[in-house]
Amino acid sequence: MGFTIAEKILGRTTGEPPVRAGENHAVRPDRMIAYDFPGYTDVMFRQMREDFGITELEDPSRYVVFIDHMLTKDDEREAQVHQVTRDWCEFYGIELHEAQGIGHQLTAELGLATPGDFLVHFDGHISGVGAFNALGWGIRKDLIEAWVSGQVYVDIPATTRFDLVGEFPEGVDSRDLVHTIIELVGADGCAHQVMEFGGPGARSMAVDHRQGLCGMAMFTGAVSAIFEPDDVSTAYARDVARHAFDPVYPDDDAVYAARHTIDLSTLVPRVVRPGSARVANTSTVAEMTGTPITRAFIGSCASGRIEDLRAAALVLDGQTVSPSVELNVVPTSKKVFAQAEEEGILDVLRNAGATIAMSSCDFCFGYQQPLQPDENCISTGVLNITGRMGSPDANIFMGSPYTVAASAITGTISGATK
Numbered sequence: 001m002g003f004t005i006a007e008k009i010l011g012r013t014t015g016e017p018p019v020r021a022g023e024n025h026a027v028r029p030d031r032m033i034a035y036d037f038p039g040y041t042d043v044m045f046r047q048m049r050e051d052f053g054i055t056e057l058e059d060p061s062r063y064v065v066f067i068d069h070m071l072t073k074d075d076e077r078e079a080q081v082h083q084v085t086r087d088w089c090e091f092y093g094i095e096l097h098e099a100q101g102i103g104h105q106l107t108a109e110l111g112l113a114t115p116g117d118f119l120v121h122f123d124g125h126i127s128g129v130g131a132f133n134a135l136g137w138g139i140r141k142d143l144i145e146a147w148v149s150g151q152v153y154v155d156i157p158a159t160t161r162f163d164l165v166g167e168f169p170e171g172v173d174s175r176d177l178v179h180t181i182i183e184l185v186g187a188d189g190c191a192h193q194v195m196e197f198g199g200p201g202a203r204s205m206a207v208d209h210r211q212g213l214c215g216m217a218m219f220t221g222a223v224s225a226i227f228e229p230d231d232v233s234t235a236y237a238r239d240v241a242r243h244a245f246d247p248v249y250p251d252d253d254a255v256y257a258a259r260h261t262i263d264l265s266t267l268v269p270r271v272v273r274p275g276s277a278r279v280a281n282t283s284t285v286a287e288m289t290g291t292p293i294t295r296a297f298i299g300s301c302a303s304g305r306i307e308d309l310r311a312a313a314l315v316l317d318g319q320t321v322s323p324s325v326e327l328n329v330v331p332t333s334k335k336v337f338a339q340a341e342e343e344g345i346l347d348v349l350r351n352a353g354a355t356i357a358m359s360s361c362d363f364c365f366g367y368q369q370p371l372q373p374d375e376n377c378i379s380t381g382v383l384n385i386t387g388r389m390g391s392p393d394a395n396i397f398m399g400s401p402y403t404v405a406a407s408a409i410t411g412t413i414s415g416a417t418k
Helices: 007-014 041-051 076-092 105-111 125-133 140-149 173-185 200-204 208-213 231-240 304-317 334-342 345-352 401-410
Strands: 024-027 031-035 063-067 093-098 119-123 136-137 150-155 158-163 193-198 223-229 258-263 270-272 282-284 295-298 326-331 376-379 395-398
Touching: 007 024, 007 119, 007 136, 007 193, 007 223, 007 376, 024 282, 031 041, 031 140, 041 076, 063 076, 063 105, 063 304, 076 093, 076 376, 105 125, 105 208, 105 231, 119 125, 119 140, 125 136, 125 208, 125 223, 125 231, 136 223, 136 258, 140 150, 140 173, 158 200, 173 258, 173 270, 173 282, 193 200, 193 208, 208 223, 208 231, 208 334, 295 304, 295 401, 304 334, 304 401, 326 401, 376 401
Parallel strands: 031 063, 031 119, 063 093, 119 136, 158 193, 158 258, 193 223, 295 326, 295 376, 376 395
Antiparallel strands: 024 150, 270 282, 270 395
C-alpha cells in the first residue's frame, strides 16, 4: 500500500518514516508561524518566558511572526499590542514582518512555504500553503507545545482525494468550487483529514485560486489541504525559495478515506447564506438573485490576490457601483497592491466607485469598518458567522469576487454577466 502526500510530508518530519493515518507521532515543523493578536500571541510569549523559562531558541529561523491585524485605527491599544510583539521577536531573534500584507499571503511570497514543507499556525487558514505542495496545519491549542519544544504530537490524518477535471466556466472560481465540495461531502465530510487535489483540472487552476481553495479547507472539517506539485507551483516556489526542496507526490496506490471526481466545467456561481458556522449553508446565485445588499467586500486571505482583483475589474470595467452599496477592496499584500496598480486594475475599481484599503485583515474580522445593524454584506471573507464583520444584527453572504462585484453594481445579489 502506498502513501498520500500528507503521510509522506509528516513522515519526513518524524525522522523515522514511514507513517500511516491513525498513528500518533511527534512531528517537527519546518516553520512555526503566528500573527499578533490579543489573547493569543501575547499569552504565548509570556508563557514561553515566564512559565517555561525559555530565554533562547534552538533555531530561531523556524519561527516567523506577522503583524497584519489591528493596523487601521492608529490608536494606543494597537500600538501596545504591536510593541509587545516587536519586543518579543527582538528578544528571541525571530523574523518579523509588519504591515506588509496578510501573513498567509506573505508566507508564500517570502518563500516560507515550498514543496514538501510542514508549517503550523494557530490559524487554520495556513492551509492555503497547500497550493505550493506544502502542508499547513492550524493547531491552535497545541501551538505552544510546538513553540516551546520544537515539535508537537499529532494524530496522522487520513486523506480524501479530489480528482479535478475540466476548467472553470466564466464567472466561476475556487470559491464556488469549495462550496460545491461542501455540498458534495457535507460540512464535516473531511473531518480530521487532509484534502488532496490533483488531476488535469487542478493543473489548470491559477496558483491564486489554489491558495483560496486550500485556505478554506477547514469548512469541510479538514485539518489541511494540499495540491500535487506541477510546473506552475514549482516554478513559483523556485523563484522565492530559501532552500532546496523536493516536490512530494502521492503513490499510485495511496490509501484514501474517500475519492471524488469533480468536473470544474459544470460548476455554477454559489453564495453562502448568513449565520453558517461551517459555511455549509450554500445556494446558487440564481436562487439568491435579487437579495438586497448595502455592503460589498473583496479581500481576505482567501480572495484578495491578483486573480481575484482581475476578476472584479473584469466585471466592474465601465460600470458603476450602486449608490446604495459601499464596495471595499483590500489586496492581500503590498506586492499584490503594487501589481494591481501597475496593471491598471485599481484604477478600474476606483472609477467604478470602489474604495481601496491597505493590505490587512481588518475588514475581514469587522475591525476597520464594522457592519451596522440590519446591513446586508456580500463578501469574499473567510467567515460569515453572526457578528464576524460587526453587528450581530447584520447579515453576511459570501461569494466569489465575480459575484461580489456584480452584486455591488446592481445593489442585489447577482451573477457576473461579463
